[in-house]
Amino acid sequence: MKGKSTQIISSGYSGQSSSLERYNSINPPIYNASTVLFNDYAELKAVGQGQYDGFTYGTDGSPTQQAFEKALTELEGGYWTKAFPSGLLAITSTLQAFLHTGDHLLICNSVYGPVRRFARNVLDKFGVKTSYFPADAGADIEDYVTPETRFILLEAPGSNTFEIQDIPAVVKVARKHGILTAIDNTWATPLFFSPFAYGVDISIHSVTKYISGHSDVLLGSVTVNEACYKRFHRLCRALEIFASQDACYLALRGLKTLSIRLKQHEASALELASWLEGEAAVEAVLHPALASHPEHAIWQRDFKGSSGIFSFVLQPEYDEDAVARFVNKLELFAIGYSWGGFKSLITAGQFAQSDISRYKDRWMIRLNVGLEDVADLKADVQKALGVL
Ligand SMILES: Cc1ncc(COP(=O)(O)O)c(C=O)c1O
Known part of the structure; x- marks a missing residue:
């Protein structure tokens, strides 16, 4: 009879993966390992x-x-x-x-x-x-x-x-x-x-x-x-x-689920982007699928779709305080980095990186459009535009 500590070490799973290999789960198993064993x-x-x-x-x-x-x-x-x-x-x-x-x-x-x-x-x-x-x-x-x-x-x-x-x-x-x-x-x-x-x-x-x-x-x-x-x-x-x-x-x-999620992100972002183009406080919307985008023709030629993140530039009279008021007024767009997730997010700043950019030193707002109902997202942005 082996001691209890020895029994514990060899209990449950022997390191010779036989039953696991026969367990045909539809998703791959997660193997957490530093050591992997050799047979001989x-x-x-x-x-x-x-x-x-x-x-x-x-x-x-x-x-x-x-x-x-x-x-x-x-x-x-x-x-x-x-x-x-x-x-x-x-x-x-x-x-x-x-x-x-x-x-x-x-x-x-x-x-x-x-x-x-x-x-x-x-x-x-x-x-x-x-x-x-x-x-x-x-x-x-x-x-x-x-x-x-x-x-x-x-x-x-x-x-x-x-x-x-x-x-x-x-x-x-x-x-x-x-x-x-x-x-x-x-x-x-x-x-x-x-x-x-x-x-x-x-x-x-x-x-x-x-x-x-x-x-x-x-x-x-x-x-x-x-x-x-x-x-x-x-x-x-x-x-x-x-x-x-x-x-x-x-x-x-x-x-x-990437393809169905992406379709929804694409549709909602396009709806918001097109609507924002007509808003008085907005000078430009930066979204490649809009006809107003400088490289729209290139996007149309080479890309099969657009995803759910885009930026817009406020009119020159709006300063950082105005940006802060806008961002803080939103309820459905959380303030946070990254994008591509289910939740709508917002960041803002002077994003243009080069002296030749038309929008150098201008305030921009970036929206990551999530999977909420687009009517609710639009109402949220509309309310926040009201503070400008
Ligand atoms: C375009 C782009 N590439 C790369 C990265 C870096 O990715 P990760 O956050 O996985 O390091 C980011 C992150 O925001 C990004 O926006």
């Missing part, structure tokens, strides 16, 4: 010799993570996907994978703000120079290319100011100069824009947003084409990148 010494030896193709340790990820990565590879039409603990880590790791000392990096000036911080505080230290190009760039991006330029990071549309790059034109210039291109595809999701079909090499998502969809997950993803796979895989191995199994499970779950 021969398997252990194969690991040491680099000849084992199974999981060797928790940092290899898990079947849950692989299921999520496989789903994104298929949806994006890429070659290989890696899940990251956040969208920002997905972006910064991609830059680390492809840039070397002496290289020059081009980023669109509407980029998600913390990417600038990474370029300034980390890439610069390693001798990678970064410059920013206008967020509405097309073939004119060639003016910003130097003999050292190796990588172009796009974000279309920008998540505060919503400019769209002419992606085929940028890709053409990039290919001519042997430069890699990556896009932050979070706004469009794999449903509304297909980067690989347009020749982009790498597609990045903050899965935190629409894909997970419920504001309870932080997760990122990077999908690469075949040509980029080796270099990217090498970095992921070196950093032992892995993502939370719970996050991958929830993201996969969110993915199942």
